[in-house]
Amino acid sequence: MSLLERIEGDYIVAYKSRDHDLTAVLRMLKAAVKNRQVELRRSLTDDEVLDLVLKQIKQRQESIEMYSKAGRTELAAKEALELELLRAYQPQPLSSDELYALVDAVTAEQGATSIKDMGRVIQAIMNTHKGRVDGKTVSELVRNRLSS
CATH class of the missing domain: 1.10.1510.10 (Uncharacterised protein YqeY/AIM41, N-terminal domain)
Structure with a gap:
């Protein structure tokens, strides 16, 4: 349906x-x-x-x-x-553990190493998990991941 x-x-x-x-x-x-x-x-x-x-x-x-x-x-x-x-019409959101794992996986998959790659990583996550993740949260996590 x-x-x-x-x-x-x-x-x-x-x-x-x-x-x-x-x-x-x-x-x-x-x-x-x-x-x-x-x-x-x-x-x-x-x-x-x-x-x-x-x-x-x-x-x-x-x-x-x-x-x-x-x-x-x-x-x-x-x-x-x-x-x-x-x-009720939104897909089930990812848990925080799943989101952390996803950010790590996509960062590695994209070969992202610096803040310059942030947009590419966020776009990949948002395209594959539409409605399941919050853009602000993803942006924050990716920024933290690439800053460290």
Whole structure:
């Protein structure tokens, strides 16, 4: 089952069970997918749908941060709920041990020895583990690995 089919199926179930929060989140996600399909004039691949899910997750994270700084806890809580619902459509993230091992392996594989090689290592990790790793964390780990 593709990610888009899963989203469609979950939307129907949430709608029938009157889960208003999940229905609203999935409706927004479906609208983003539809807008992207219209823009590209073709159906989306699973990777493209995953990119949209990750974009929605990032938007929620940024909104939570902004609302928290502004003292708008009720809006931050709403965004946090939506974030948790969206994370169900994100691949299982790597554990910290797996991430350390991955950074070491890719650094060795790429032959990276200095900070100049950092971008190449990060790009290789992000391309092969899309949605499973956080870019900031990877950047930090690669920087530490190549600095030492």
